[in-house]
Amino acid sequence: MQIPAADSATAAAVREKPALQRGELSALDDATLRAALRRMHLIRKFEEVAEQSYMRGLVHGTMHLSIGQEASAVGSTLHLRPDDYILSTHRGHGHCIAKGADPARMLAEFFGKETGYCRGRGGSMHIADLTTGNLGANGIVAGGLPIAVGVGMSIKAQKQSRVCMVFFGDGAANEGAFHESLNMAAIWKLPVVFLCENNKYGMSMDIANAMAVANVADRASAYGTRGITVDGNDLPAVAAAAKIAIDQARQGDGPTLLECKTYRLRGHSKSDRNLYRTKDEIEAWRQRDPIRRLQDELVAQQRIEARELAAIEQGAQHEIEEALEFAKSSADPDPAQLTRDVYAG
Amino acid sequence: MQIPAADSATAAAVREKPALQRGELSALDDATLRAALRRMHLIRKFEEVAEQSYMRGLVHGTMHLSIGQEASAVGSTLHLRPDDYILSTHRGHGHCIAKGADPARMLAEFFGKETGYCRGRGGSMHIADLTTGNLGANGIVAGGLPIAVGVGMSIKAQKQSRVCMVFFGDGAANEGAFHESLNMAAIWKLPVVFLCENNKYGMSMDIANAMAVANVADRASAYGTRGITVDGNDLPAVAAAAKIAIDQARQGDGPTLLECKTYRLRGHSKSDRNLYRTKDEIEAWRQRDPIRRLQDELVAQQRIEARELAAIEQGAQHEIEEALEFAKSSADPDPAQLTRDVYAG
Amino acid sequence: MPAEVITQEAGVRQLSYAEAIREGLGQAMEADPRVFLFGEDVGVYGGAFGVSGDLLRRFGPERVIDTPISELGLAGAAVGAALTGMRPVLEIQFSDFVTLAMEQIVNQAAKIRFMFGGKASVPMVVRLPGGSGTGAAAQHSQSLEAWFAHVPGLKVLQPSTPHDAKGLLLAAIDDPNPVLIFEHKLLYKTKGPVPAEAYREPIGKAVVRRSGRDITIVGASIMTLRAAAAAEKLAGEGIGTEIIDLRSLRPIDFATIAQSVRKTGRLLIVYEGVKTMGIGAEIAAMIAESDVFGALVAPIARLGGADSPIPYNPSLEKASVPQEDDILAAARRLMHKRKR
Amino acid sequence: MPAEVITQEAGVRQLSYAEAIREGLGQAMEADPRVFLFGEDVGVYGGAFGVSGDLLRRFGPERVIDTPISELGLAGAAVGAALTGMRPVLEIQFSDFVTLAMEQIVNQAAKIRFMFGGKASVPMVVRLPGGSGTGAAAQHSQSLEAWFAHVPGLKVLQPSTPHDAKGLLLAAIDDPNPVLIFEHKLLYKTKGPVPAEAYREPIGKAVVRRSGRDITIVGASIMTLRAAAAAEKLAGEGIGTEIIDLRSLRPIDFATIAQSVRKTGRLLIVYEGVKTMGIGAEIAAMIAESDVFGALVAPIARLGGADSPIPYNPSLEKASVPQEDDILAAARRLMHKRKR
């Protein structure tokens, strides 16, 4: 993934269609956009397969799908470098794939297999892929935020030029952990991006009832740091906002609270009966599906041809099908090794 | 304690010296001012006696003195009603006396006696006096804030017209409990006044290093509620600001984050060597001693005569001396009753 | 209580564990305006495990209160409400999240009465769905009840049947002290007879679920069900098992345990929490330091959770906490042991 | 290390417990740039109990970091730093405040390695001043170490001497796992011989502080000092006391305890935490379920904290945790007991 400013293809694109294209889109070159689109499809298809597997009783436990939130996961991480860190949430498949994890090993984890990222110990809510800088999903709402502070301290102490992006939801913004973490990151100017995916609900509580401010990012002022709110279903917009936050973090300008307003099209988890929202609301957001939106814009702006779109989607479909085969055919862990990895050393 | 607006004596005072007196002062009638001054003296002398007793080895443990912060304790509670609640802190002697507790029973508690407010079980950090609505000091920084939320819910559920004022320090404003409590009080419009005594330091950390905003009250905006910062060493100003907050809480307009900027003239506790601040700074704040300031203003404004001041101070002195006798001469608790009050019922 | 959830079996009204709790909550709220339920998603969602169900509809949003995700704040809110005349019932969505609320529960709720010299009380109830077996992995499957049994000022309950789930809840709401109720997620759908009226089960009293001469198995919550299944098989082998359902971990009913062990001479303690420092440690220690010590004909046996977090994979997960077969095997082993 | 704090006694260098910890911290920071100390008031104030002292001056504000009052955040920060190559040492000002940090310690630090399938480690150290005896009352005097002994993934230490305070700290900093060290506030000023070099004491190994034939007393931290004083008096009565200093509560060195009890046949466990569910419960249970059971000539005895919060009044406070006289009395009682 390249940083567009330093990229001549982007410059060319900007030259070609200056009148039509908004800056957020023209800032991204074709290769980057194709890769982003592919990742959004990968996430969507990964979760659809996960959902089906769950429905068919092939996996147990629970899962939290981010279908409808793909632009926020992919857009926010688009300008991260491979060695930058992320910390993710219970709704973390998207972040994980966006940061470069292999969907096959993720699905294997979902199936509880020894080939999974956590050797079947963690499951959907705890996937981590240290090789791509993914320090793990988290089952505890706001659990990743204090950890991000430590990662930021670590980056600073080691004089690295890395950045840590920590994801969390609107509901998480009412946890004490949010407050303590934002404050420490701000006073120490840590290289952390606090990425709030505001999908309007906690599990069932409307953010309008859970906090008395309109935007989560409004809270940045309480820490003397930057807050940005962006349309989280608009990939180029998310990428542009994230780029600012990432660059500032990397330059030593401290944290940003970046809020992506988005929506989860599925229920909170398997047990959700959607009692807290209307069908109309869900439908309205379905119309703003981030994948379709990006595709439509790319075609309208002649950045990509319609038949290429199909190829990208099929490529993703194929990868996920293979991933499913891998997951299914992998071996279960050995119960005799239950306590093997409790302690290191 | 009367609410000045409804008081004709005040109105008379306002008429008499309109050009000289600022509104915050003229809003307080003479009786109220005398009572407030007496309480400030009581607090000061209580703590001086506590300190001496400690130095002489008459009491063990630790203590946190609020010498220099008396205006904030007395001013903020001046317009509370007897049945309003307060929740206090480790530095809570002032709040306790201001809300009407008997210094003799407080000192007895400090001496660990059976006649103390907590029968010697709690000590300086846990004095509570339920008869005056004092729900207790707290040894945990920010420990009272979540409790205040529940008190607010309780007042609302019981359709009472009470208010709960919860005290905390600048350091406490970085605890997660602060965030969760402010948020809940705001969304539910609870009758709570969050009274921050910003004395510039936690135990040793300068607020300038501990948070990146200039005022604790700046954080109110993160909860969509009111924030007020006031000179905490100026009793009439504190009382006026608190009156607004109390009235709004009582009227169902929800919480206010009211910050009193003040200073503790003593160290954090007995072990403090004042390494984190300068003698000059302490001296500069000594010049702003809230008791002397109020006295000077009252004399200058001819609201009180100088010799009356001496009488008020002597009265307080006398009361504390008697309190000390009471505390010293009271009996110790019986160790055989150690576990008696662990459970109710 | 919607009609469809009430089924009839052998003439006794059967309710699920979740329904029994809901019925108890409803009756408490009907009888006492001071009682209210609050917590994350207890309202419109009906609770993460469906326990509160239709209570919001019945009692309205002032008594069934959806809250932000703020566990520490919520626990503190319960303390404040309890201190000033209310009877709050707080649901912590998964017991694992109580790790965020320890300060208010342990430093405030448990200690306030004592610290204030007996002049206040904190009558609050915290409901905590706990336990493993749902594939929810390490941060959503813990059994942390033993921690609270270490804290003077608290009471700690672990009901195993719908009957006790309701009766202990109502007793907890009446109790003037902070009471924590650890409910087991796998039990929510189990059914059993539940009287329709509002009844109380005594806090601090164990019950003998099955009588037997040869071996005493002490457990609580779901472990008593697994022990009962194992006991059936042991009976087929001619072994008489006495099963004691603790119900309360603090206070603990030592007399009932002692009486049984005096009779059988053999004690197996089964619990889902991590074996080390789990509740079985305390029970074993109480026996080992008492007169009953001399009545033992074999060493005490404990069967507890593995020394690991709860894993996600289903077979690993099963292997990490005592199952019926493990209890059976442990009981058999114990029958073959003698004091040396 | 400033010269004035080093005193010479009988030719051996004596340091206080606090000085020994400070020396260990300094040596670890000198040897390894990954090590840093952080916490509330550890910098310019020198630590609430003076443990960090001059470390800020020596290592600067990037390695001795004063923090806001945010215990949960701090524990999480330790996790994040440890996960990404650092070796954080966090001071929780009073161990009581760990109640605010349980989530990060228990759900994150302890479980991350396991949840990630063994692919990460969290080498962090948390120092927690604990215990009663300073008149600081119920929220500043607790002994909560037993909770953490219940948590797989953690290690839990309780040094009793300056020597061990330093040696165990250095071992903890080397250890690739999260290690909690409960330091006792009353011990900070106690002195003892401490080698000048950077040495390690093994984690998980108890030591026999005194040999004796008649009775085994197991303790940790300050209780081993009180037990030692009691043992002197018992010796005068012709009773030979063997004192085992646990040093580590997780893992626990059962072999050393077992060996001693096999010899003496009598076991008294002394600990400051609340008796119920305190560490003595686990030790008693381990013995009661092992072969050693048969070697006991009397019931096991536990002497732990009272079933109450720690009170403020000095005589109540003393009465609430085991003192030398209580140990003496318990040992004498045990010597007169026989298995029935």
Ligand SMILES: Cc1ncc(C[n+]2csc(CCOP(=O)(O)OP(=O)(O)O)c2C)c(N)n1
């Ligand atoms: C500390 C904690 N409290 C509660 C939960 C249960 N829970 C899981 S997800 C969730 C809602 C989270 O809302 P939000 O942060 O907005 O994330 P979203 O699910 O919308 O992505 C809740 C209450 C939890 N996992 N951790």
Ligand SMILES: Cc1ncc(C[n+]2csc(CCOP(=O)(O)OP(=O)(O)O)c2C)c(N)n1
């Ligand atoms: C949760 C918690 N953390 C730390 C402490 C130790 N401590 C007691 S007072 C104090 C400073 C508090 O600062 P502030 O809130 O500003 O109150 P002040 O002492 O200045 O009145 C600290 C760190 C505590 N008692 N509780």
Ligand SMILES: [Mg+2]
């Ligand atoms: Mg959300």
Ligand SMILES: [Mg+2]
């Ligand atoms: Mg302060």
